Amino acid sequence: MTTLTFDSLNPATGEIVGSHPKHTPDAVHEVVGRAEEAARWWAAIGPDERKRRLLDYKAIITQNLKDLARLVHEETGKPVGDATLEIVLAITHLDWAARNAYKVLRRRRVSTGMIGLNLAATLEYLPLGVVGVIGPWNYPAFTPMGSIAYALAAGNAVVFKPSEFTPGTGVRLAELFAVAVPEQPVFQTVTGLGETGAALAGDPRVKKVAFTGSTATAKRVMAACAENLTPIVAECGGKDAFIVDADADLAKAADACLWGAMSNAGQTCAGVERVYVVEEVYESFMRELSDRVTKVKAGENYGPITMPGQVDIIKRHIDDAAKSGKVVAGGPGSVRAPYVDPVIVEDVPEDSPAVREETFGPTITVRRTRDAQEALELANASAYGLGGTVFSRNARRAMQLARAMRTGMTAINSVISFAGVPALPFGGVGDSGFGRIHGADGLREFTRPKAISRQRFAMPGMNLTSFARGPAELERLIRLVTFLHGRRKR
Template sequence: MTTLETGTPGTGGTHSAPDAFDSLDPATGEVVGTHPIADTAAVDAAVARAREAAQWWSGLTFAQRRTHLDAWAGVITRRIAQLADVMRAETGKPHSDAQLEAVMAIGHLTWAAKNAPKVLGRKRVPSGMDMIDHAATVEYLPLGVVGVIGPWNYPVFTPMGSIAYALAAGNAVVFKPSEFTPGVGAWLVDTFTQAVPDHPVLQLVTGLGATGEALCRSGVDKLAFTGSTATGKKVMAACADTLTPVVIEAGGKDALLVDADADLDAAVDAALWGGMSNAGQTCVGTERVYVHEGVYDAFVARLTDLAATIRAGTDPDAQIGPMTMPTQSAVVRRHVLDALDRGGRAVVGGPDSVGEKLIQPTVLVDVPEDSIAVTEETFGPTLTVAKVRDMDEAVRLTNASRYGLGAAVFSKRRGMEIARRIRSGMTAVNSVIAFAAIPSLPFGGVGQSGFGRIHGPDGLREFTFAKSVARRRMPALMAITSFTRTAKTDKILTTLTTLRHGRG
């Protein structure tokens, strides 16, 4: 099968050896670092080491694991500026955005460590009248070894949503970062080793698509993947051979809905941040905006004015940086041109704003709903803004997408009502992307956006299996599960069942 390529590293450096690859600064093309390409044997060896480490790690108490994970969080926090520098070097994003990403990841790490015992620990559950002579308990036990394939757009926050929760649940982890951000992955694993020096509980394997495929086929107990929908399908196919369960966090085409009573200044600010931050390279970023006709003109005017103040660049004052993946600029250009060819208008930016490395903000209006700028994930600093009669039409158009990751609603009266009608895994009301920063909320999508959840109690349980135990606590009142069961016992059972359930 085709290897799990998510892209080809940029063209600025030369490989020092055939079994190594370079990570490049997307702004300059200069080599940031050189990393080994882990082949199948290397991946299998890492998984084998993880199996041994998992026995030790899972044998610790929740409190002991929390001590180690809190120590790791402390190391990351004390060196957060350094981590932001590594992120900026490999992704091009502004230092302040990289630092914000790290802060959010630390919040999730500490939440997972603190809440794991409450979510996963053994609990008594009701036995029911028929089994009153038994006590019942359920707990959630670690799977063993979890493989994580991370993305390049948020190389700390996103993979940590799987890594932190899998570790807190008692698993060992083998982490394959994106080929665009291997240095970030190495930094995370190196700092973890400072907190847990004696056992390879978190390991790194770097490489290209073939390395990711090897991890899928390595026999890990679960594989968590974040990336494009197309690559997610390849991950599922590779994992199917070993019946390895997967968590897929794939693409999105998130919409922001603006009702007639919305706070327009707040909605404009949120739409611009949701669409343009991180150069639009955000899976839960805003790509479509549906605005009530009563406030459409005012919204577009304010959005146009504010967008004019946002600039992409490589200098410290630029609000957004270069495109991390070299091929993405061509995708953005194709979407913008299709929108314009089909009758859309650019009120900010346009084709001339799409450079090879830098893309200036672009806002498109009057774009047909069947344009690829509306139907496909653009993953660049662009927005399409459409006028709708009411929120019923806005919800219908939002839900017409094959994706269903995140969304946002701005409305003073009906925000919660509208949010519940949107087919998406997460929705923010009167804010944007807020759900990602709340550790207690599960994160994931529906449809072509994937399945499974990270973050929150669901994210902890995602990397466990439920262990149910029924224990006899008193002599049997009736021999039910026995060949000694009598006709009298059958009659009593049916009589009791009729009395309890037969009235309806």
């Protein structure tokens, strides 16, 4: 029987990078079956062996870094340097997950309190089994590794469905893992279109799905998962805000803002899309930003728009913003598919698509505010809540603003820096999704808590969980609870 295939294309040139099979639901079913058996083996070898093998995998990826970066470059069109940075970040997260999994997930004793004085209690986090990962095309190595590495370190097997725009990267990641762990197919990749991802999400043997992509697609994946009550961690889109306070270092703020908005052609879920600048430094900041943007070139500093359909969305947002706001850089003529030149528009109404919807292109809207509080209120007036940025020299004020941002992560005097800290959880609120990858929370995301209580001795005169319990025992319980909890705090 002939296997249907599809091609991955270099978005900059249209050349074929590779051909890959369209895995049918039956093929996905077989892969998940192999993963089930592999998951039992992977869990049984224990945390020390898993750590050793994951560190081997890390070394193998590092040894193949240049080739992998070249593949990411070919499939996404992003510069090789950016692809290299992406893989380096993936390596650091893999290292952290491998080294910290046992400490985070191991069995430990917990306090039982006075009522449970005769008990011993333990808590541990056990593997789920098979985890399905559905990855994006914009960061085809780093983003899925934020789920894959942590799921593997937690003792699960992984079946990965990469984006149809970047399947080769997903296939290569699994091939390199098989070099480190040849005994069992602990990490497998399936390739294909939407049907393949739906089959993975809908398989009842998949115990959790980690999805990264658009909010609309997340809802469809959740619907497939709902059939089997399969839990999902969803990292969706963003419309991240960048706040410039009155005392900010404007040169550094402008530099960070521009990179956060334009790097990877703006195709970053936690990239900068909205900028709010306090009135008294607005003109100075705009001069810094305007001077710098002239030096940023599509096709040189960043690559093409990877997904052809996104060009229409970007163009619609630019056209609408240009009609209602003031164009500072670029404009409707900036769209020259597959590239989009940098676009900066100020004074765009807050209810316009360019401000409300995720653009996912090298564009930003800029607005002046009377103070940082108004900037914060505007930043939070969004259905999305993934990341954000605050620039201020006042450490206390910056921390207050960062904590008050309705986002999963905020960077202070830097941009997207939280993604490079493996110990920090990554995820959003609202339309940006739920659940967390990275850090201790990311490890626990791919486990099930297991609580055990053990009676060490019988409590004299306090056999409360028995039909033989008498009034005297109940009275003793009331006296004890009153002593422990009956005094009001003044």
